[in-house]
Amino acid sequence: MNTHHHIQNNLNQSPLQPYPQPLNPTTHQSKTQIEVGTRMKRDRPNKQPRKTKAPAAKRFANTKQLNYQQWLEIRKQGIGSSDAATACGLNPYMSMLELWMIKTGRMQQNIEDESAGYAPLYWGKQLEPLVAEYYSMHTNHKVRRVNAVLQHPDEDKQFMLANLDYAVVSNEEVQILECKTVGEYGSKLWRDGVPLYVLCQVQHQLAVTGKQAAHICALICGHETKIFKVTRSETVIQHIINAERYFWECVEKDVPPDVDASESAAKALQLLYPTHIPLSTTDLSEDAQANQYFEQLLQQRHLIEQHQTSFDQLKHQIQAKMQDAERATFKAGSVTWKKAKDSISLDSKAVLQHYPEFLQQFPHNKQGTRRFQIYVDDDQSKSLA
Template sequence: MLWWAFLCLEENAMGMSEKVIQKQRPALRLVSTKGLSRDEWLRVRKQGIGSSDAAAAVGMNPYQSQLELWMVKTGRDNGLPKPDSDDPASPVYWGHILEPIVAEQYSQQTGRKVRRVNAVLQHPDPEKHWMLANLDYSVVADDDVQILECKTAGEFGSRLWNEGVPDYIQCQVQHQLAVTGKQAADVCVLLCGQELKIYRIERNEELIEALYVLERQFWGFVETDTPPPVDGTDSAERALRHLYPVDRGEILDFSQSKELSDAFDELLAIRKEMEALRSTESHLKQRIESQMGEASKATFPSGSVSWKRSKDSVGLNVKQLLKDQPELLEQYPLTKPGSRRFLIQA
């Protein structure tokens, strides 16, 4: 599946050259991470594309777009929301806490010894100096596998593992193999806190070459300070709103741009189609509701629907409170920054 995804992506990249595979020198230790603060570590990561950046750099990360990653690499990410590794409600927090436990269980189940790699590694080829990697663990003295990548996945994230290692994780691991010159990695994942699975990923030279071409294209956007194209994801939308938070009142005439004019016409057509679909959806839902009456649930050969009343809740009537005590607004003001709205007129 990953290979076909790369074939599609490669159509937008420069052609891959066929070359003889030569034995690669060991990765360079760019900086030791022992005693390195998180802020310092993040600054080092901005010097290149790390293994956890690889999927986003080639447009295959379901959680981060190329545009959002570009903002991070160019220092424009101050306003972007970031996962808090100290927040117990964050998956990043539990991933950090559980990582050594996953590694220990891997060792117990496989009999392989592992050790931490306390360094940011760099590709030894000067032309690929921007390819960096952080490894969770290395596998000690084993001819079959040399790298261990530890993962955790909750109820939602575990669905991405139904067919094996998700594509974006495979990108991460192939990037690690590219930087280190190693031949294989094990991915050990703890699913929903109770099921441990181990997957072997072998080095694939064709995938690595495709990764290099596409990552180099992305790094060119960083070097030239040029935003990469948007991709329609929530991440790209979030990045755009932080990149261009205010408007300056200027009016642009795109009537001479066939590309943008076609995009606008297609947008209008899709909006009309969506309105028709929403109307049809409401009609079908109401037909079922009218027959359910006071029933809580209805079943069908292909599924079921529920129609239940939620519990009553108590809230604060702020409008009435300010009407009775208007001085509270002056005592406890709260300014909410405005946001740009995309409105269509036709």
């Protein structure tokens, strides 16, 4: 990892700064630590007055005796640290709308079955103690589990909850440990340092607990470990609080939040509005914003069609130059043009013609989904041509 790279995130946070010394002189093979956020106190040229100690987080619920369903119910009562990036619209895996549907009880938490040995959740849970053990061994920092869901001490921020992986014991430099197990797909997001959605999660934890810094220990692809430091940033925390307050108001008022372009939002919309009312029409012709959306939609569709035509032409031109070759190489990369293997499939239509009773004996019901289709007035279609 190149610690000389500076990374700027979208929350007005200072860039990553190189950590000045190895974690432990005896463990020279471990990855260099970098700090996320403000400079460390000892780097400041002038001594700052000692800050007033922040109020301790409230103990919202003990988790040691909770079963899985009880834990999910607790999570519905606020925004946890793992929800923070989603509530701020920064989670690449989940939309605000999907999280809103979970918090309002319209949708079940989509957690993979832990009994399945391939499930990331299962392996993350199994490997977490080993990651914490590695961290303790390579930093000489003692850690302990926090068997509780914590709550922000301020009355107007009690929707902010946090379930910490570990607390770092008796350490002035860092107070929280967040363990991450990152697979091959997710590792792409860690190439330049801590992903934004993880930074948001940890800053949320610092906001709830009032602590000043946290370490993230990430096991990447099962063989590489990196340790990062996240320092408290009041600017970032204020952004998070504002975004989360808006989201929680949507939950309390039962009003859907804004949608985005993600697959998560598409899935949530299908679940939120699964069927249409036959022959019903909503007239949006006097809604200025809706009309603007529709005009932009038509323009984007036209651009997609143009780009698809250009793409297909370029593809065909390259194929014509390749002729019988399987691969073609270029200065910037390569392409392949290979014939798929022959296969045999069942002609289900012919089978049902000969044996119609099979449909009754082996039915398979497939639930329909709503299809979005666009119809354009003649005058509008001419203007787009």
